[in-house]
Amino acid sequence: MRKVVLVTGASGGLGLVLCERLLSLDSQVHLCMACRNVRKGEAARNGLLASHADADIALLQLDVSSVRSVLKAAQEFKMRYNRLDYLYLNAGIMPNPKLNFKALFKGIFSRNVVRMFATADGLLTQEDRLTSDGLQEVFATNIFGHFLLTRELEPVLCQPGLTSQLIWTSSNNARRSAFSLDDIQHKKGSEPYSSSKYASDLLSVALNRHYNNKGLYSSVICPGVVMTNLTYGILPSSVWTLLMPIMWLIRILTNTFTLAPYNGAEALCWLFQQKPESLDPVAKYHSLTSGMGKNYIEARKLDVDEDMAEALYEKLLQLEKKMCKKVRNEEEDISDPGQYLNHNDTFKRALHL
Ligand SMILES: NC(=O)C1=CN([C@@H]2O[C@H](COP(=O)(O)OP(=O)(O)OC[C@H]3O[C@@H](n4cnc5c(N)ncnc54)[C@H](OP(=O)(O)O)[C@@H]3O)[C@@H](O)[C@H]2O)C=CC1
Numbered sequence: 001m002r003k004v005v006l007v008t009g010a011s012g013g014l015g016l017v018l019c020e021r022l023l024s025l026d027s028q029v030h031l032c033m034a035c036r037n038v039r040k041g042e043a044a045r046n047g048l049l050a051s052h053a054d055a056d057i058a059l060l061q062l063d064v065s066s067v068r069s070v071l072k073a074a075q076e077f078k079m080r081y082n083r084l085d086y087l088y089l090n091a092g093i094m095p096n097p098k099l100n101f102k103a104l105f106k107g108i109f110s111r112n113v114v115r116m117f118a119t120a121d122g123l124l125t126q127e128d129r130l131t132s133d134g135l136q137e138v139f140a141t142n143i144f145g146h147f148l149l150t151r152e153l154e155p156v157l158c159q160p161g162l163t164s165q166l167i168w169t170s171s172n173n174a175r176r177s178a179f180s181l182d183d184i185q186h187k188k189g190s191e192p193y194s195s196s197k198y199a200s201d202l203l204s205v206a207l208n209r210h211y212n213n214k215g216l217y218s219s220v221i222c223p224g225v226v227m228t229n230l231t232y233g234i235l236p237s238s239v240w241t242l243l244m245p246i247m248w249l250i251r252i253l254t255n256t257f258t259l260a261p262y263n264g265a266e267a268l269c270w271l272f273q274q275k276p277e278s279l280d281p282v283a284k285y286h287s288l289t290s291g292m293g294k295n296y297i298e299a300r301k302l303d304v305d306e307d308m309a310e311a312l313y314e315k316l317l318q319l320e321k322k323m324c325k326k327v328r329n330e331e332e333d334i335s336d337p338g339q340y341l342n343h344n345d346t347f348k349r350a351l352h353l
Pocket residue numbers: 008009010011012013014015035036037040062063064065066090091092093141169170171172222223224225226227228229230231
């Protein structure tokens with residue numbers, strides 16, 4: 001049976017390279033590229049078709065930060081396909097990143113230099129903003145939209161007699177201390193990216209607990225430090241040009257500097273080839289590249305506890321209920337314009353107009 005794969009954030013960076021590598025691994029796959037920008041998506045699809053002319057590649061318009069868009073895209077997907085074997089939850093943002101140069105300089109001369117370059121702990125802050133749904137954008141994009149998508153796609157993911165995989169693109173920057181159960185959207189702090197990536201680690205553990213018995217298995221990966229639009233956004237391009245030789249030198253010190261998106265996608269591709277039942281539900285699978293340029297995978301235990309994972313899962317279920325109700329109410333209001341006229345009449349009468 002031909003496998004169906006859905007990749008979010010497929011228009012560029014790791015997502016696009018993943019699509020290319022998946023088509024090389026299995027030319028029979030039904031690939032669905034979920035992209036928020038249709039033009040960018042079409043250009044990416046055409047690029048793939050240039051090297052894989054017979055491939056079955058479809059586009060799905062999806063802005064994961066918008067509840068309405070997620071509900072619509074999931075509906076569309078379920079009309080087009082009756083199964084989903086792999087769901088890559090890859091789209092992600094790190095808006096307005098600020099690099100702490102003082103911490104960087106101090107770190108370079110400390111014992112923790114290798115760790116600092118691998119995780120960026122204490123180096124980066126971001127300025128988050130609100131989506132039109134009133135959610136924090138980093139949380140909505142990196143976590144909540146993907147959670148909602150998974151829940152909406154449950155009928156195609158959980159088919160009797162079949163297994164399927166959820167694969168989250170997490171990060172080495174995921175940090176327990178940046179996350180709080182009292183503030184899952186990270187409204188108060190300045191490290192929404194670290195918080196959202198830690199939340200994806202927690203959520204993956206909780207999803208395994210709730211869905212393994214339905215044949216759905218969740219894993220998290222870290223692609224290492226990869227040069228994509230996300231990383232290029234941290235510094236001006238002229239500074240990156242100067243830094244690139246140093247970045248290549250750092251690769252000798254730390255295998256997490258995978259740098260090329262092809263290398264970063266290694267763990268994503270490796271998971272595509274594994275039996276989901278054989279995977280560790282509390283491991284993060286890291287893409288690593290040796291100083292000689294050899295790619296390999298390493299599984300490391302996640303820094304999570306089950307109770308915290310469960311508590312986050314419950315909070316996300318509550319938020320899902322609230323947001324879906326809100327969107328459906330808004331839709332009813334739009335499809336019943338008569339009620340506005342009635343409101344208007346009441347309003348006018350109240351003002352004796
Ligand atoms: N680069 C790195 O070093 C690392 C990256 N990661 C993670 O890898 C993932 C991919 O990032 P990367 O390829 O590096 O970055 P890119 O910025 O190159 O790609 C991000 C992708 O996500 C899409 N996207 C962003 N926001 C939304 C949205 N609201 N709805 C739908 N799609 C959206 C982008 O679409 P568009 O083209 O329209 O902008 C793009 O396709 C992210 O989750 C990131 O956090 C993790 C660790 C390290």
